Amino acid sequence: xxxxxPGIDYRFENPHLLRxxxxxxxxxxxxxxxLEFLGDSILNMVVSTRVFELHPQAPEGDLxxxxxxxxxxxxxxxxxxxxxxxxxxxxxxxxxRSGGFRRSSILADALEAVLGAIYIDGGYEACRAxxxxxxxxxxxxxxxxxxxxxxxxxxxxxxxxxxxxLPEYTLVREExxxxxxxxxxxxxxxxxDEVVGANGASRRKAEQVAAGKLLARLSGQFTEGRHx
Amino acid sequence: xxxxxPGIDYRFENPHLLRxxxxxxxxxxxxxxxLEFLGDSILNMVVSTRVFELHPQAPEGDLxxxxxxxxxxxxxxxxxxxxxxxxxxxxxxxxxRSGGFRRSSILADALEAVLGAIYIDGGYEACRAxxxxxxxxxxxxxxxxxxxxxxxxxxxxxxxxxxxxLPEYTLVREExxxxxxxxxxxxxxxxxDEVVGANGASRRKAEQVAAGKLLARLSGQFTEGRHx
Numbered sequence: 001x002x003x004x005x006p007g008i009d010y011r012f013e014n015p016h017l018l019r020x021x022x023x024x025x026x027x028x029x030x031x032x033x034x035l036e037f038l039g040d041s042i043l044n045m046v047v048s049t050r051v052f053e054l055h056p057q058a059p060e061g062d063l064x065x066x067x068x069x070x071x072x073x074x075x076x077x078x079x080x081x082x083x084x085x086x087x088x089x090x091x092x093x094x095x096x097r098s099g100g101f102r103r104s105s106i107l108a109d110a111l112e113a114v115l116g117a118i119y120i121d122g123g124y125e126a127c128r129a130x131x132x133x134x135x136x137x138x139x140x141x142x143x144x145x146x147x148x149x150x151x152x153x154x155x156x157x158x159x160x161x162x163x164x165x166l167p168e169y170t171l172v173r174e175e176x177x178x179x180x181x182x183x184x185x186x187x188x189x190x191x192x193d194e195v196v197g198a199n200g201a202s203r204r205k206a207e208q209v210a211a212g213k214l215l216a217r218l219s220g221q222f223t224e225g226r227h228x
Numbered sequence: 229x230x231x232x233x234p235g236i237d238y239r240f241e242n243p244h245l246l247r248x249x250x251x252x253x254x255x256x257x258x259x260x261x262x263l264e265f266l267g268d269s270i271l272n273m274v275v276s277t278r279v280f281e282l283h284p285q286a287p288e289g290d291l292x293x294x295x296x297x298x299x300x301x302x303x304x305x306x307x308x309x310x311x312x313x314x315x316x317x318x319x320x321x322x323x324x325r326s327g328g329f330r331r332s333s334i335l336a337d338a339l340e341a342v343l344g345a346i347y348i349d350g351g352y353e354a355c356r357a358x359x360x361x362x363x364x365x366x367x368x369x370x371x372x373x374x375x376x377x378x379x380x381x382x383x384x385x386x387x388x389x390x391x392x393x394l395p396e397y398t399l400v401r402e403e404x405x406x407x408x409x410x411x412x413x414x415x416x417x418x419x420x421d422e423v424v425g426a427n428g429a430s431r432r433k434a435e436q437v438a439a440g441k442l443l444a445r446l447s448g449q450f451t452e453g454r455h456x
Binding site: 034 | 261270272276
């Protein structure tokens with residue numbers, strides 16, 4: 001039974017723990033969900049302490065957004081893909097056939113489970129060291145605090161900074177069947193005639209896209225001439 | 229400057245950290261929000277590891293509900309009240325007049341901030357020891373896994389266990405102004421004529437109350453005769 005994972009600098013005393021961390025529930029009754037629960041909370045804590053240390057002036061909201069960027073499923077599944085974790089997974093036959101080893105949610109969950117298993121096997125400091133070795137390159141290259149904000153927040157702040165009223169979002173249309181809905185939203189400035197429309201798979205997503213388009217148009221007006 | 233909090237067995241090397249943890253943003257620019265961010269994540273992690281250890285057979289969903297019961301604002305503010313944390317807080321004049329030292333959200337946040345400050349001042353093990361001394365009595369006396377489930381979940385499981393269809397919730401009425409709405413909801417069993425109504429400050433809360441009433445009525449039918 002293997003006692004380590006390529007790309008993670010840790011050797012298990014108890015390789016059964018590693019096996020459990022790499023086993024999806026489709027494979028059998030001893031699977032990774034409990035370890036994932038544990039690993040998730042440790043990852044969250046270690047990343048929190050790290051962004052806290054590295055950004056001594058950042059307000060809580062910025063710290064939260066930095067942490068969220070690292071611990072979100074997409075980032076974790078990229079880390080997991082990067083070290084080839086999918087090839088190590090034990091999946092049931094159905095999941096195997098349908099390509100579960102590439103499914104990003106399974107990759108992210110299994111990575112958290114491996115972290116939980118390291119905590120049980122080697123303790124807090126060992127687990128912390130592994131988390132930092134995986135996440136520090138990302139933590140050190142986080143986008144600026146402003147760029148971590150979502151488009152609606154950035155648009156709102158841009159307008160408030162200029163003493164202008166908040167934008168108005170209107171749901172114009174909902175199309176498609178329940179499982180494949182498309183929402184069309186308009187974002188309008190109350191003090192001008194600017195209006196942009198956008199589509200998204202949810203109302204929230206469509207609003208974000210609309211806000212981003214409007215912000216690009218507005219800030220474009222101010223940076224014109226700065227492009228080559 | 230004081231270097232400890234009554235009821236918390238820890239003495240600060242750097243009492244400025246403790247002072248910051250006890251200072252609400254209404255009091256000045258150096259306040260507890262960053263420390264609260266940190267303390268929240270450490271508390272979450274320590275409680276996660278603890279329920280994981282104490283309940284080796286519990287599935288992930290039960291562990292999540294146990295943790296949620298401990299780290300929720302209401303539990304934390306009760307702990308904070310219990311040690312008289314409100315008397316230590318530095319609040320702005322407005323918050324002081326309006327009784328902010330009794331406000332449960334401020335008490336819970338300040339407690340998390342004190343935990344974050346202990347982590348910075350004394351390290352992980354010191355912080356873990358304090359968290360366990362505060363939370364272990366509660367963790368050891370958690371309600372059963374079933375009783376931690378919300379009423380809608382319990383009603384659903386009760387019905388599923390008897391092969392009966394899921395209940396139907398209908399919003400019957402919304403009353404009152406925006407800031408003081410009351411929702412009236414009915415919960416109906418599709419295979420019988422059982423129906424109960426309930427009110428709540430949100431649709432979700434009203435549904436929970438209705439589910440609880442219906443479940444009490446249903447399970448009462450089966451336990452009749454067991455009451456004295």
